[in-house]
Amino acid sequence: MDETMTVGEAAERVGLTTYTLRWYEQEGLVAPVGRDSAGRRRYTAEDLNWLVLLTRLRRTGMPVRDMRRYAELARQGEATRAARRALFERHRDRVLARMAELQEDLTVLNHKIEMYGKGDR
C-alpha cells in the first residue's frame, strides 16, 4: 500500500490534465514532486491537497502569477504566515466583489428573460 500516485492518477483526482500538472510544477506553483527510481513523479496526499487548493484558487479567478507568489511564500515557511493570510484576504475580497457584480448582472439577465417572456409564452 504505497500512498503515492503517478501524475496520471493525480491529474484525474484533481481534475487537471497531466500536461497541466507538469506545467504547474515547472512554473513553480507546486514544489518539485518526488520521483521514483525511474525518475517518474510520485504525488503524495499532501501534494494532492495542495493541488486541490490551487484548483480552487484558479476557479475563483486568481491569476497563475499570484498562485506562484503564494507558493513561494508557502515554501518559505512560518515567517510568511501573515503575508499569506493577507494574500488570501485580498483574494477573498476580490471574489466577493466579483460575486456582487455577477449578482447584479444576473438581475439584468432575468429582466431580459422576462421581457422575452411577454409575447411568447
Place this chain on the structure above:
Amino acid sequence: MDETMTVGEAAERVGLTTYTLRWYEQEGLVAPVGRDSAGRRRYTAEDLNWLVLLTRLRRTGMPVRDMRRYAELARQGEATRAARRALFERHRDRVLARMAELQEDLTVLNHKIEMYGKGDR
C-alpha cells in the same frame, strides 16, 4: 444637440477601449455603426444600450462566440425571439452554476483564512 457620439465617447461610457469597440463591430457583435460624412462612426443611444448589454454578457463569462450568435439572432428580428430567450436562459443557468461554485470555493477560502488566524492574531 446631436444625440450620437464618437467611438471615443462611446468607449468611455461603456468602459471599453476604442480598439475593442471597433473589434466588436468587426467581429459582428455589433451591427455596422452609422457613419458621418467623413466616415467616422456615430453611436446612437441604442448602440450604447446594446454595448452595455454586451459588457454584461462578457462580464458574466459569455464567450465572444456566443455573443456573436446572439447578435446574429437579434439582427434577424422577431422570428428568432424564442431562440434568443433560450440562449439567455442557458446562459443564466451557467451563471447560477458558476455562482454556486464560487460560493463553495469562498467557504473553503474563509476556512483557510481562519486557520491562518490561529496563531497570528
Place this chain on the structure above:
DNA sequence: TCTTGACTTCGAGTGCGCTCCAACTGAAAG
C-alpha cells in the same frame, strides 16, 4: 524476450480576447 503503455523532457503551438502599430484622412482651433 517482446510489446505495450505510461511516463520523461523540451520546445512549439493553440485559442481567446483583446491591443497596438503604421499610414493615412478630415475637421476644427489658433
Place this chain on the structure above:
DNA sequence: CTTTCAGTTGGAGCGCACTCGAAGTCAAGA
C-alpha cells in the same frame, strides 16, 4: 494656412493558461 487631434483601415502582436508533439526511457505483463 498650419497644426493638432481624433478618427479611419488592415494586419500584426501580446498575455494568459494551457496543450500538444517528438523522441526517448523504463517496468511490467503475455
